[in-house]
Amino acid sequence: xxxxxxxxxxxxxxxxxxxxxxxxxxxxxxxxxxxxxxxxxxxxxxxxxxxxxxxxxxxxxxxxxxxxxxxxxxxxxxxxxxxxxxxxxxxxxxxxxxxxxxxxxxxxxxxxxxxxxxxxxxxxxxxxxxxxxxxxxxxxxxxxxxxxxxxxxxxxxxxxxxxxxxxxxxxxxxxxxxxxxxxxxxxxxxxxxxxxxxxxxxxxxxxxxxxxxxxxxxxxxxxxxxxxxxxxxxxxxxxxxxxxxxxxxxxxxxxxxxxxxxxxxxxxxxxxxxxxxxxxxxxxxxxxxxxxxxxxxxxxxxxxxxxxxxxxxxxxxxxxxxxxxxxxxxxxxxxxxx
Amino acid sequence: xxxxxxxxxxxxxxxxxxxxxxxxxxxxxxxxxxxxxxxxxxxxxxxxxxxxxxxxxxxxxxxxxxxxxxxxxxxxxxxxxxxxxxxxxxxxxxxxxxxxxxxxxxxxxxxxxxxxxxxxxxxxxxxxxxxxxxxxxxxxxxxxxxxxxxxxxxxxxxxxxxxxxxxxxxxxxxxxxxxxxxxxxxxxxxxxxxxxxxxxxxxxxxxxxxxxxxxxxxxxxxxxxxxxxxxxxxxxxxxxxxxxxxxxxxxxxxxxxxxxxxxxxxxxxxxxxxxxxxxxx
Numbered sequence: 001x002x003x004x005x006x007x008x009x010x011x012x013x014x015x016x017x018x019x020x021x022x023x024x025x026x027x028x029x030x031x032x033x034x035x036x037x038x039x040x041x042x043x044x045x046x047x048x049x050x051x052x053x054x055x056x057x058x059x060x061x062x063x064x065x066x067x068x069x070x071x072x073x074x075x076x077x078x079x080x081x082x083x084x085x086x087x088x089x090x091x092x093x094x095x096x097x098x099x100x101x102x103x104x105x106x107x108x109x110x111x112x113x114x115x116x117x118x119x120x121x122x123x124x125x126x127x128x129x130x131x132x133x134x135x136x137x138x139x140x141x142x143x144x145x146x147x148x149x150x151x152x153x154x155x156x157x158x159x160x161x162x163x164x165x166x167x168x169x170x171x172x173x174x175x176x177x178x179x180x181x182x183x184x185x186x187x188x189x190x191x192x193x194x195x196x197x198x199x200x201x202x203x204x205x206x207x208x209x210x211x212x213x214x215x216x217x218x219x220x221x222x223x224x225x226x227x228x229x230x231x232x233x234x235x236x237x238x239x240x241x242x243x244x245x246x247x248x249x250x251x252x253x254x255x256x257x258x259x260x261x262x263x264x265x266x267x268x269x270x271x272x273x274x275x276x277x278x279x280x281x282x283x284x285x286x287x288x289x290x291x292x293x294x295x296x297x298x299x300x301x302x303x304x305x306x307x308x309x310x311x312x313x314x315x316x317x318x319x320x321x322x323x324x325x326x327x328x329x330x331x332x333x334x335x336x337x338x
Numbered sequence: 339x340x341x342x343x344x345x346x347x348x349x350x351x352x353x354x355x356x357x358x359x360x361x362x363x364x365x366x367x368x369x370x371x372x373x374x375x376x377x378x379x380x381x382x383x384x385x386x387x388x389x390x391x392x393x394x395x396x397x398x399x400x401x402x403x404x405x406x407x408x409x410x411x412x413x414x415x416x417x418x419x420x421x422x423x424x425x426x427x428x429x430x431x432x433x434x435x436x437x438x439x440x441x442x443x444x445x446x447x448x449x450x451x452x453x454x455x456x457x458x459x460x461x462x463x464x465x466x467x468x469x470x471x472x473x474x475x476x477x478x479x480x481x482x483x484x485x486x487x488x489x490x491x492x493x494x495x496x497x498x499x500x501x502x503x504x505x506x507x508x509x510x511x512x513x514x515x516x517x518x519x520x521x522x523x524x525x526x527x528x529x530x531x532x533x534x535x536x537x538x539x540x541x542x543x544x545x546x547x548x549x550x551x552x553x554x555x556x557x558x559x560x561x562x563x564x565x566x567x568x569x570x571x572x573x574x575x576x577x578x579x580x581x582x583x584x585x586x587x588x589x590x591x592x593x594x595x596x597x598x599x600x601x602x603x604x605x606x607x608x609x610x611x612x613x614x615x616x617x618x619x
Binding site: 093221231234236238282285 | 435450
């Protein structure tokens with residue numbers, strides 16, 4: 001009797017989307033591995049990657065020691081920031097929310113710089129200060145996001161602008177206290193930089209982030225239910241308060257971990273979730289894996305641009321992500337309902 | 339048979355404001371129970387406390403014979419479905435996706451629906467007549483369609499009790515009757531207990547087995563429509579004159595509002611003595 005089609009099996013859709021995006025990530029990674037200042041030709045790269053023909057030891061060294069960690073780091077950071085945007089957009093019901101815009105990244109940076117200037121080791125010293133910084137910036141965000149101003153979408157963004165302004169001054173203050181050679185490095189890192197990718201540290205970062213990815217995937221369904229309103233979510237068996245806190249803490253933790261490695265990369269969490277939502281719909285069970293794969297591919301490609309566009313040297317990848325993301329932000333702001 | 343819902347000496351206040359004041363009642367399984375009362379009388383808080391969304395400061399709530407606090411969030415969700423007064427206007431999902439969410443408390447850790455869950459969702463959609471809207475986005479629907487979609491989500495939850503907060507507000511008469519008929523059908527065919535908050539005294543009289551009339555957090559009257567919808571009681575609760583006679587369709591009271599310029603001597607004097615409209619502060 002019933003002919004109305006219900007959505008096709010969710011698993012099939014998820015598999016299709018994941019395969020598509022995994023392919024995209026692999027192609028981006030391959031391009032990221034093949035193109036670089038050392039200028040190997042594709043044939044040599046293929047030979048090293050797939051182990052046939054004549055392998056050039058120099059090429060192999062560059063690929064495995066320099067480019068692979070960098071591509072891997074770019075993918076990890078891209079995934080994390082996209083997920084960060086996705087989570088904040090769902091939790092705050094605001095399409096403009098994103099770790100950088102809300103000031104979460106800025107808070108982490110203040111913490112990280114404090115750690116660097118105190119001469120702490122990157123892990124756990126700098127990382128825990130970065131995490132503490134991101135947690136501190138959560139308070140103004142949540143105060144605005146849950147208060148009377150929550151009705152106004154721009155209030156949250158304004159709060160983020162102010163948090164960012166405060167963090168920038170704090171960073172400038174800290175930098176003005178230092179005179180040594182670290183200054184240039186810190187400034188370059190602040191703009192979003194993936195060039196300092198030590199293989200071991202990238203591996204540690206990956207081992208830190210993968211459990212977070214898995215946790216967010218398990219929380220994808222509650223995230224869907226939260227979009228139905230807190231009352232309905234609670235009635236469907238979601239512990240709203242607990243889930244919200246876990247989401248916020250895990251996301252801030254992930255973002256602060258990536259900020260330690262790659263500095264401030266803006267708008268990645270804005271571009272990818274919107275693009276993926278537009279393509280695959282609002283279901284977070286699909287969007288979480290899509291953000292992991294697609295966000296990774298996106299930042300690998302951005303990094304490739306930042307390496308290959310300048311005639312000499314390279315520019316921070318944050319320049320590219322901001323140049324793509326900021327206009328999109330303006331567009332979304334103009335379109336968003338009051 | 340154990341009562342579906344027992345509420346005993348429920349007390350609740352927000353800061354200085356007393357919202358519920360020793361409210362007690364019980365609802366039998368399969369009963370159609372409607373809570374009435376002026377704005378700000380505590381109706382919404384009462385059903386939130388009774389369905390576990392708000393923890394009352396004092397008093398006891400029992401659902402199907404077990405204290406509310408012994409239920410886990412998911413077990414409660416399989417027992418009571420709540421249709422809140424308002425859902426966010428910007429829900430991005432389609433009707434089918436929203437209805438399927440009703441299966442959440444029945445699913446495993448990964449939250450993947452099986453064929454059976456999709457069948458139940460389809461039945462729920464066909465029950466509230468939204469099957470043809472399955473692929474439409476929720477924010478594209480009219481108010482009546484939207485309310486039926488949200489209702490289908492609650493039905494899909496397969497609860498023993500369904501709680502609705504003013505489900506017919508802002509709907510035209512045809513849609514109001516439709517929603518009430520759906521709830522009546524759910525009660526008759528599935529034996530589901532229906533607990534509803536309403537402002538519509540006449541709809542309440544026509545559909546409810548029993549009514550609870552609330553004012554300033556206290557029970558003013560509890561009983562059948564004929565027992566509760568009495569001139570003096572209504573005047574006490576709402577602080578205005580409401581004409582009560584018999585509904586020509588069914589032997590239940592019919593309530594008519596009386597505009598200011600039609601008030602006669604007796605009623606006017608009672609207002610002049612300071613019994614003006616009250617209820618909300």
